Amino acid sequence: MRSIVYALLACGILFACGGSSAQMETSPLGNRYQLFKDGGSGDPVATGDFVYFHAAMRTEGDSILFSTRQGGGEQPVVQAADEANDQIGPVEDVIRYMRTGDSAVVRVNIAEFPNKPPGLENDTVILYSVVVTEILSQEEFEARSAAEEAAKEEVRAVVRAREAERTEFAAGILKAYNEGTLENVQTTPSGLKYVIHEEGTGAEAEPGKGVVVQYIGQLVSTGVVFDQSFGRGEGIPFQLGTGRVIPGWDEGIDLLKVGSKATFFIPAELAYGAQGTPDGSIPGGSELAFYVELEKVE
Known part of the structure; x- marks a missing residue:
């Protein structure tokens, strides 16, 4: 499932609930978003951190196309890129401003896409709702991954x-x-x-x-x-x-x-x-x- 989520991120199509465009900010990369910090805690994401999150994909008309909470498989995780890196999707961009527990809405204008994703030919906007559930340093992530892989291999055997x-x-x-x-x-x-x-x-x-x-x-x-x-x-x-x-x-x-x-x-x-x-x-x-x-x- 993680590979599906990455594909959606790359296409800029993981999306979300709510969010008035009038209330949104614009990131240095040009991505429009609204950040909610009421439930957040701890330090914000740092370059190189690994961020666990959930996201829901929705059209502006509130039709939900995909939710990572219901997709089965592992929770998606992404490594935070340097701010100078502009070769990332809108969700990866906005995650860099978030803390554990924060949520955000990201607005993507697909009207300008050369080829719209299948099923979205009549839509102009996609919204992402994103919730950060955990932030780990690279060292913490690698230690967890090694332990998880060892446990999975026992089960696979x-x-x-x-x-x-x-x-x-x-x-x-x-x-x-x-x-x-x-x-x-x-x-x-x-x-x-x-x-x-x-x-x-x-x-x-x-x-x-x-x-x-x-x-x-x-x-x-x-x-x-x-x-x-x-x-x-x-x-x-x-x-x-x-x-x-x-x-x-x-x-x-x-x-x-x-x-x-x-x-x-x-x-x-x-x-x-x-x-x-x-x-x-x-x-x-x-x-x-x-x-x-x-x-x-x-």
Whole structure:
């Protein structure tokens, strides 16, 4: 998720709530913003500091396009650039004037963009709402990152150790499905078929919430595994119900709770359609089987 946030920053499109243009200041780089310091504390950001923040992206008409709090995955962090650096986005620019707990609104005029971002062709302004949650020096950030990476690697090793066993289990489920002996298969009105192997007891997945999912994807016709997360040791994070994954996943994951283990049998029309994937790993018209484990709901 962090890579998505950086892409938005680079494009100048992370945005926000409220903020009258008449009340806004202009930074030396020409970015218009309004800074709220009521909740802030501590020293302001210094060059080289690492700043953890949350941001929401909104049109001037209050249509929210993206929120880092609901996107799933890790909280975004950016290293504060020197004031002489003008090759940064508006959020990165304004963050340099903030403290922990401060919030700001940044106004970006996209009417002058040569090519407007998809979906914003009829808009002229984007607003960012930004809240700084923590500021760390480079030394503190590097120490934290090393500790976090060590902890993550322990978790990844546990997940990777399950790869062979889970792959064998998924293959057995698909074999039974193809032979017509798989029990308790349910079908939704859209045509999605699924079996819940183990019902979770945690939070329910809901549209708009961030989720993390472990998975094994197979072609129903051949049993070929075209993608899986266990070998990487990390599940995939995404915001449910926002079209960031194939429709069969958005519908299927919505049926689960944290801890659930299930297999989805997804028809082509809820997956990659008649075209398949550009790399050819999933041919056009393919029915797909996904063994999934819902790890987290945020």
